Amino acid sequence: MAPNFLSRKLRNFMHLDKIDLALLDSVISKTRTVAAHVDLISEGEKPSDVHLVLQGFACRYKILQDGRRQIMAYLVPGDICDLHVFLLDHMDHSLGTLSTCEIVDLPRTVVLELLDRPNIARGLLLSTMVDEGTLREWLVNIGQREAEPRVAHLLCELLARLRSVGLVSDQKYTLPLTQVELADTMGMTPVHMNRVLQSLRRKALISLESNQLTVLNSKRLESEAGWNPNYLHLRKVAAAAAE
């Protein structure tokens, strides 16, 4: 059975006991596979389930009148979205897959069941707050940093986030995104995104081919990015033994 990325993630924040872990395992049993570039829910719709990503990359995004798209968040394995979404009666943005994904739809009742377990509840709330912090950091990133440090920052963040759920080995992770999608994330054009990636490669900070991203020199990449991981609030539990 696939590792439970949700419990892996929550254990970055909280200790979970056997019962918690069993509940989390049961919750992810009904997976569905969603193709790339498919909406899980679209702007304007009434939210129904909470979505949990177990594999692949999904995102939040908005499309403007003129067709420009801004990707506002990546959802990677272990990420759960919109814990409290039931309160709203229409989505003000869309949620869609970027790559092929394994998704779990959590109906309201199941969410409430999870929130009944104190440590799971705290973990989920904390990870919601981390999502918000991440959003704020993205705003800073786009508002203040020039293109190259901006991209470097994103790559550092993904390294940290994916590592926290065990998806990094050897400073390498899968980045199943096209340059157009990266550009729409960073608020720049695909042409410029390409220029930046070339430059990062030329400086031997990263390598990226066929969706495999390797951080070749994390020290320098981080300093280029002005990287400070405090907003991920990951220091709580140092060790996270594999399942």
Next chain:
Amino acid sequence: MAPNFLSRKLRNFMHLDKIDLALLDSVISKTRTVAAHVDLISEGEKPSDVHLVLQGFACRYKILQDGRRQIMAYLVPGDICDLHVFLLDHMDHSLGTLSTCEIVDLPRTVVLELLDRPNIARGLLLSTMVDEGTLREWLVNIGQREAEPRVAHLLCELLARLRSVGLVSDQKYTLPLTQVELADTMGMTPVHMNRVLQSLRRKALISLESNQLTVLNSKRLESEAGWNPNYLHLRKVAAAAAE
């Protein structure tokens, strides 16, 4: 006594009964005045109280190593920040005043008291979600829009938000910010901020003098901005009678 901006705001989302209103009134009795440009809490500190703004403008912001500042949110009268902040053990950003402010510090116990009233709790949760939606919209704004529509968008948002708490009359509101602060909000330089404001004035879309902003032509300002207020989720209760 000053109007209770918190209950005004919550009544945009939920119906509140007499007991709710009385509780909200009692909660805002211990106000303190904070001078402009003072931190309510700084990055790295352990959060203690939840802060409520009753008058003036405050903001969330971060400062980068090189001294650049990004303002990530405005807190205007009625805004409450970080309902769940007690969960975190250090702030990943700062909270500070922009103008002179009236602030209420809500200790944990008072917050819990508020959350005990179901309609207040739902209202607070909803307004937290609106804050998040606003943050996402700011990301889109900075990521995708050019300077002039970007500023126009901010001014439209403030018109809507301040109107929802009764602080707009005659398409006019108080904007107690310098052009430097506006620039730090919009991810641009003060010089360019000035150019944009001049241009909006020349087009007779706004007037702005001594911190009074008037929207002269909201139709055209909104179309310039690509304005869509759906993310404020304000349509719930149409009427909001004054206290």
Next chain:
DNA sequence: GGGCTGCGCTAACCTATGTTAAGGTGAAAG
């Protein structure tokens, strides 16, 4: 096998925005 199509890459050119510098005004301070 030939033609699409999506994606990465590059070049030449253009423009929105940043940079630097300096003058003007009004309010506060001495």
Next chain:
DNA sequence: CTTTCACCTTAACATAGGTTAGCGCAGCCC
């Protein structure tokens, strides 16, 4: 009354990043 200081304003110049266009390659369909 004079000085100072914060803020607004404008101008001249510099550049990061946008725009447009085109090539090459790999995978896929017929």
